[in-house]
Amino acid sequence: MHKEDKIFAAPMNSVEDxxxxxxxxxxxxxxxxxSVPGYHTIINTIGELAQRYVTPGSNVYDLGCSLGAASLSVSRATSKTPxxxxxxxxxxxxxKRCERIVQSFTLPNAIxxxxxxxxxxEIKNASMVIMNFTLQFIAPADRPALLRKIADGLTPGGILVLSEKIRHPSAAGNELLVDLHHQFKRNNGYSELEVSQKRAALENVMLTDTFSVHENRLKDxxxxxxxxxxxxxxxxxxIAIKGPKETGVE
Structure with missing residues (x-):
C-alpha cells in the first residue's frame, strides 16, 4: 500500500518551490x-515501444527516472532482447528508493x-531514450542542447519517448485544460487547498511549452x-524517431 500524498494538505504561510x-x-x-491522467497507460506503452524499438546489445536511458517505473517496464518487456x-x-x-525497488526484483535486463x-x-549506442515528465523541469535554455545530445546518441531508427505537460496556444484553451486537470485531481481526492498550493509550488519550476514548440525543437x-x-x-x-542511417552517394 502506497503512502497517501498529504504534502499540500495543510495551509502554508509561504509555498516553496x-x-x-x-x-x-x-x-x-x-x-x-x-495527478497525472493516463500515467499507467504511458508506463505500459513504454514497455510495448521497447519491444518494438530496443535492439540487442544497445543501451536504454531513462532520464528523470524517479522511482524507476519506466525502466522496470522496459526491462520486463525486453526479456528476449539483451x-x-x-x-x-x-x-x-x-x-536511493529506485535502487532499492530495482534490487527487489529479478529482472531480465539489468538496471x-x-x-x-x-x-x-553521456548518451551512446542508445536504441531508446525516455524522458517521462522530465524536460519540463529543465531550464528552457538547456533543452535544445540536451535533445541534440540525445539524438546524436541514438542509433539509426532509435526513439525518444517524451512525456510532458504542455500549454495550449490560446489563453482560453489553456485555462480550460488546466480547469479540467484540476477537476481530475479533485475527483482523485485532492482538496481545493491542495490543488491551489501544488499549483503555486510548481509555478516557477515546471515551465511548459506548446506542442508546436516541442515538435520544432525535436526536428531541429x-x-x-x-x-x-x-x-x-x-x-x-x-515518440520522436531518429531517421535511418544515411548512405553516401557514389
Whole structure:
C-alpha cells in the first residue's frame, strides 16, 4: 500500500518551490497516480515501444527516472532482447528508493541507477531514450542542447519517448485544460487547498511549452518524425524517431 500524498494538505504561510525531496519521494506513487491522467497507460506503452524499438546489445536511458517505473517496464518487456538500462535522476531521495525497488526484483535486463542530471549523462549506442515528465523541469535554455545530445546518441531508427505537460496556444484553451486537470485531481481526492498550493509550488519550476514548440525543437535536434500518441487534458506523450542511417552517394 502506497503512502497517501498529504504534502499540500495543510495551509502554508509561504509555498516553496516544488522539489523532488524525501517528502515527495515517500509519497510519489500516490502523487503521480492521482495527478497525472493516463500515467499507467504511458508506463505500459513504454514497455510495448521497447519491444518494438530496443535492439540487442544497445543501451536504454531513462532520464528523470524517479522511482524507476519506466525502466522496470522496459526491462520486463525486453526479456528476449539483451540490453543495458540506465535509470538516471538528479534527486538523491529518488535514486536511493529506485535502487532499492530495482534490487527487489529479478529482472531480465539489468538496471543501472545513477544519481546525476540528464545534462551530465553521456548518451551512446542508445536504441531508446525516455524522458517521462522530465524536460519540463529543465531550464528552457538547456533543452535544445540536451535533445541534440540525445539524438546524436541514438542509433539509426532509435526513439525518444517524451512525456510532458504542455500549454495550449490560446489563453482560453489553456485555462480550460488546466480547469479540467484540476477537476481530475479533485475527483482523485485532492482538496481545493491542495490543488491551489501544488499549483503555486510548481509555478516557477515546471515551465511548459506548446506542442508546436516541442515538435520544432525535436526536428531541429535531428529527429525525423514526431508522433503524438497520447493526450489527455494538458498531458501528452510523444515518440520522436531518429531517421535511418544515411548512405553516401557514389
Amino acid at each position: 516544488f522539489k523532488f525531496d524525501e517528502a515527495v519521494a515517500d509519497v510519489f506513487p500516490d502523487m503521480i497516480q492521482r 540490453c543495458q538500462i540506465f535509470a538516471v535522476d538528479n534527486s538523491p531521495a529518488m535514486t 543501472d541507477v545513477q544519481c546525476q542530471s540528464a545534462q551530465q549523462t 535536434a535531428g529527429f525525423q518524425d514526431v508522433v503524438m500518441w497520447f493526450k489527455c487534458f494538458n498531458f501528452t506523450s510523444l
